[in-house]
Amino acid sequence: MAAKLLGTGFSLRLVRLLPVVTVLALPAGPAGAAVTAVNATPGSAEVALVQATLIATGWRVTTDSAGPVTLVSAQGRFRTPSGSLLATVANPLSMTITGPATAGFFESVLVPPDILTRAQREGHDRVVYERSFTDGAAAAGQVVLRIVTGNLANFGISRALLVFDNDAALRIVSGGAKLTAKAQVVFTGNGLLQGVWEVAGPNAAGVKPEWRTLSQVVQILTGAESTVLTSPALPTRAGGVYLVRLRIAAPAGAFEIQPLRYQVDASRGAP
């Protein structure tokens, strides 16, 4: 089915990359050098047993190779502490740097609950997420994921969906109509959600709309595992097609929530 999803363009964008975070120059190493260290930050995280948990991880990869070198990690792997493979994340990380240096990668991954349940059934209270980086010779690093309840898991958004105030994903309204959107957000852990309601339009054409701020969202999320955030009134005075979205700035690594689309027919509204 994933092939179906990918083929139809479903955005499986939970693994997001900000490839160039840091590149630190190191003294030149001996000939035949390689990746010498891979460190994950943070080195551990808490994940919920029965709920998908988003973890944000930074990888610091050090190579002593001299000159231009490409650091590659083809995939990430979830394993039990005893080494059994639980799942594979087919998302490559790659960066070309001038070595010797330390490069930084950022990755956010949704940890599926079924692999945690399997590990827990096998008697483990943790799993590891590991990546191997190579520029010819490889080294690996890992994040320890402790299995906990939803309340204790890392604060993260695991699911989000935008709809209009009538629960529809599309609205066609008259000029001046009252219209709001709401975000149904499912999360793990507790923490501060920061986001921005943004709108583009009435000529929201093109893949890079000019977003403008409607309001900030600053809200502590706790306990209930899901919440609904409501937007301020959306602009409906000028006719045309608009896009509205909730851009989440924190917790880190949150995925982009697909925007809503609506059209205003200003000629049908009250003058």
Added chain:
Amino acid sequence: MHYLVVSSVNTWSPHNLERRQERVRIPLRIAPNLRRLRRAWFPWAANLCTLAMMKKKLNNVIARALCCTCLFSVASISHAATADWKPELVDATGSVRGPSEPIRFKLPRLPLEVLQRLALEFDDMDVTGFVTTEGDFAIFTSPQPFPYGAHRLRMVEYATDGNIIERGLWTVEIRKTAVFRDAQLLGATTLYGSYRIADDLPEPAPEKGSANASARMQGLLADDGWKVNGWMDFLYTSQPAPAASGTQNSLNNVSRYLVTAEAGPVVAQVGHHSIASDGLVMQGFNRRGVSIGAQSQELGTSLTAFSIRSQDIGGLQSGLGIGESDNRTNGMVLTSRPVSSQRDALALSATVVNGEGPSQTGAIGTGIAGDKTSGSGRAAGIVADSNLFDRRLRLRGEYASSEFDLDGRGRDTDLNGTLDSNLPAERDRAYAGLLTYTPWHDMVVGDQPLVWNMGMENRRLGTYFKSPANPSGAADRDATRVFTGVHWAGLGVQLSAGRETDNVNDIALLPRTESVQKVASLTYSPLFRAPPGAITNIPEQPWYGRPVFSATVFDLEQNVDRAATGLPAGALNSITNVVLVASFAYTAWNWSIVHSRGNFTNHINVVPDTYTQVSQLNANFRVGQRLDVRPALQYSAIEESDPPAGVVVKDSTTATAILGLGYLFTENVSGNLGLNYGSQEVTNGSLDNKVKSVTANLQWNAIRAQGMQPGVSFALDGLYYDVEDSVYVGNTRNNYQIFLRIGVSWLPNF
């Protein structure tokens, strides 16, 4: 002779009947009609009477009363009559009787005094005032169209001895066509073509021209015993845009639709719809699919079977939405109100679902790259909801069980195309109970109603409880909450306290937390008492308008109840949040101010503590008759403290200022101007940007769409965008765009 006293009023309503002092006496023999009129009152009747009186310009009291209560208008004196005479209903002039066609009766020649004693009822409502005579015919002309369908007409004579003689009883059918009793098609379509006539965008710029089309369609077909109605919203954009919610990437059309067919007790639906009310098994599950159900009014029972898409979809490409077996949820819902004498007393419902789909792990846009795993499972639940003791006591209980396979058909752990791991399904159960009690419904203290309610609820959701039709549903919770609320004289107080624990299934390797939550909310809105006297004597508002004040305090303490590796027992998190709101409403404008403060303290030092402040001001007012002004300000500050080792605290501030102006130059020419300013700054230098934008719009509705006549509008849209980013300097830019847009609207109505 006995009389019934009725009023003389301009708007004929039961309320007015009892208010006015000016009165007229009507013979009691026709009073039953008036009483029936008052009992069977509904807006259609009100319009009939009001419009008729206006039309006839009846200026004197007696005429007004008579209009609605008794006599045929007599154009000529009639003669011979017999005791058993019968009127005849004249056939419709065309093949069907339309909603605006007068209904004619052929009468024998009758004495004047007999004519004066006749009355006509339409669906048990007296419409005698709308009957005129023309030769041998009595003609009933309704001031507004009759509703489609079958209607009952009854002509009676009030005999001098007080008896009521039924002279005729007919059923007439108002139809649209000979084939369909009712047929309607309403549409609202708009096509926008827009062209960017000027810009300074960097290359590659988006295409200059674009087109957008939208359509809202509603239709209805009905005949005896069946009805089909439907709606569809459709939006097409010619240029690619970010995938809209509920759609696939790169789709440039979004659509939603629903068609409902009813035939007797059977109802079938196709399109986006919700199947059942929210509960543990099904919640917020509005999806595209099909359902069919049957209901019995006598038994108070309905049964619905459905098959709907697990993950919502937009666009026209997916048809009914249920073509993929691995993205489909099937089920049945049975509801019943078994107490026939009091349907509210007990409502029972049972739901069974069986589904598979990616929605189990997230909405569109979520998932794991390359992951083929899709959860599947089934769940069943039963709900009993009872209102007792004149609705003072409500008891609601729900029990559900689930069997959910988190990895469905299995997981390909190494992505080699072979499923090499397959977990068994996890069984679990959940229940929820709610009790609310309202001691009284009609308590008045100091001339003001006093409302008090209280209640308690308990929810226990097993660790592995999961329903395929409740993808956002919580699990692993055992929570108890008590609450109460009081409302009196504009003052409202809500209090609640609850305790919640997790690791409900007592899994040995997992820790357990306990959360204690308290919420207090106070609202106050001063009462404005109207002075005694005429209802139009509305008091002037004070300078501060009609205010509403509210304050809400939220407090949560979380503790680790059972320790785990690296997690000692003891205090975990403390969260406090205070929200203050004041809003002021005037006749033509309003404004509000909101301030909130929140504290998040992490006692085990895993994340920094945070202190947040958010203030915002919103207003909406009109200057004169043409200018609307809508300012909004928002400021937030977040301070971090007590960080874990190796973490540097940071403070951040955001500010947003928006000014919206709307000006109506003429009835068809309007302008809008929007000024937006936003800034974000973080003290560790990770974020520092300012975004300014100006949107301007001038719109001319050259021809307004009306009926079958298309409307045409022209608009000039401008956008100025200025970003100053001190951290990600590549984001810094400054550009403008100006668009010319033409819109064509059409509102077909068949």
